[in-house]
Amino acid sequence: MKKNPLPPTISGQCYCGAITIHASGRPEAIAYCHCADCRRVTGAPVAAFAEFAASAVTFTPDDGRHVSVNAGVTRSFCASCGSPIAGRYDYLPGKVYIGVGILDQADELAPRLHAHEAERLPWLHIDDDLERLEDSARSRLAPPSR
Numbered sequence: 271m272k273k274n275p276l277p278p279t280i281s282g283q284c285y286c287g288a289i290t291i292h293a294s295g296r297p298e299a300i301a302y303c304h305c306a307d308c309r310r311v312t313g314a315p316v317a318a319f320a321e322f323a324a325s326a327v328t329f330t331p332d333d334g335r336h337v338s339v340n341a342g343v344t345r346s347f348c349a350s351c352g353s354p355i356a357g358r359y360d361y362l363p364g365k366v367y368i369g370v371g372i373l374d375q376a377d378e379l380a381p382r383l384h385a386h387e388a389e390r391l392p393w394l395h396i397d398d399d400l401e402r403l404e405d406s407a408r409s410r411l412a413p414p415s416r
């Protein structure tokens with residue numbers, strides 16, 4: 271599969287600008303997620319997330335208000351404008367997931383796989399040749415060898 275080069279540094283901000291994001295490292299993975307949770311969090315028919323090492327990302331002044339609806343999943347939102355800022359999963363320790371849409375270099379952050387393809391909205395058709403996982407990208411994002 272052809273892979274585009276990733277930008278060396280990545281920045282971002284929420285809708286109102288109260289929270290800014292700086293990543294010193296490149297994303298370790300970028301994926302669409304078609305699950306119903308991600309749709310509800312983003313309000314979009316499909317989400318796209320970049321995975322970073324949590325230690326590589328700085329949120330200023332912080333990563334917002336934490337909300338945990340499902341056990342083991344913490345999502346944070348800007349307290350002022352409500353933008354989704356970050357997602358953290360107990361089963362993917364040391365990683366943080368940030369929506370590609372709030373990153374300034376989104377045009378260079380093309381997803382490389384589809385997760386939860388089984389939950390994709392039936393009217394949404396993305397014409398690419400990326401790998402499609404029927405369920406979570408969990409096994410791909412945290413392979414047992416790591």
Ligand SMILES: [Zn+2]
Binds near residue numbers: 285287288289
């Ligand atoms: Zn905001």
Ligand SMILES: [Zn+2]
Binds near residue numbers: 306309317
């Ligand atoms: Zn999802």
